[in-house]
Amino acid sequence: MNTIATYYAQPYLKSLEAKVLAITEEGVVLDRTICYPEGGGQSGDRGSIGGCPLLDTIKDEQKHIFHKVQEPTFSVGDTVSIDLDWEHRYHYMQMHTAQHIASGILFSRFGIGTVSVHQGEKALTIETDTANIDETLCYQLEDAVNKAVVEAHPVSYEVHTQKEAEALPLRRTIKVKGDGIRLVVIEGIDTIACGGLHTENTREVGLFQYTAQEKIRGHVRLVFSVGQKALEDIRENRSVVMKLSALFSAPKENLAAVAEVALRQAVLDKSLLQRKGQRLAEVMLEALVTKAEKIEGIPVVLWKVIDDLDFKQIAQVFALYPDLALCAAKEEEGRLLWLVGLSGKASSLFDFPKERAALLTSFQGKGGGRPPLWQGMGMGEAADFLDSFRRLLE
Known part of the structure; x- marks a missing residue:
């Protein structure tokens, strides 16, 4: 039940005809697929197969690809159409590319390594190998990543033997074993072993925004928003600021000070009421x-x-x-x-x-x-x- 994965060769393909090989408890097995299975901090693809909702795509330890289809109406042997939820797929391609840019710059410019990453529905997180990161550095990183985005660096792939890949000056050790090591190369920014999907050019990331940081396992985990999600965050924050400015009758530059005074008064009022x-x-x-x-x-x-x-x-x-x-x-x-x-x-x-x-x-x-x-x-x-x-x- 081997499935031909076409998502590496054609990552921008949005639909594909495929034959149903099996329908199991784990999911639907197809002879070929454009659906990327969950892994490497990246979500599995969604969409529809044969007109039925595709909820997720996963891969087992034997690297068999299973499509989690809700109540499939097709049968083994049928030819079905795979249609991606392209907005979902492209969002993750943008985030994955942005993550490589950010991790590459963190390492080359600031000497900070990446321990793990996660791409979510709204946020990208990078767990670093550092216990403390000043926010000034985070905004320097934000600026540097957005500069790399508008510079339109090409994103390409190379395949090497294990020996060849390990001889290269990579920022992180290779996690997989065997020949056929797939390297993602962002020209002038980063080269790293990765099995995920990425945009063809850094300009497709669109926008990169630092939003927060938190402590985890003694490390700093940085939180970012990317692309359309970053723009939505900015607009949401602007709307909140405008509403608060109207509520407190204060311009945005004075809003924090006015809110602090109001909060202190509220604490005093609460104590008096108690x-x-x-x-x-x-x-x-x-x-x-x-x-x-x-x-x-x-x-x-x-x-x-x-x-x-x-x-x-x-x-x-x-x-x-x-x-x-x-x-x-x-x-x-x-x-x-x-x-x-x-x-x-x-x-x-x-x-x-x-x-x-x-x-x-x-x-x-x-x-x-x-x-x-x-x-x-x-x-x-x-x-x-x-x-x-x-x-x-x-």
């Missing part, structure tokens, strides 16, 4: 305790929370009372939030861990905690939950 909420919870619980029914001299508070209080505030004020039975319930966004507190002597009134199932079952309730406080959520009316709690005390 203190006021805490005080409100204290006053309300004090009033409820004052008029609460007492069982064996212990106040039992049933609190239907309708104010803008959260259960964290209620739990904090509950802790102020040495002997108190408290059941609080609140309806919020279609859910029932509940809290049960049994402090001091109140624990003798009600063995909540033992009776919890009886209380929560009818409310589809769940939650947890430990003495003297438990809380969770469920479904139903707050008043019904409070009534159920009160009946368990009888």
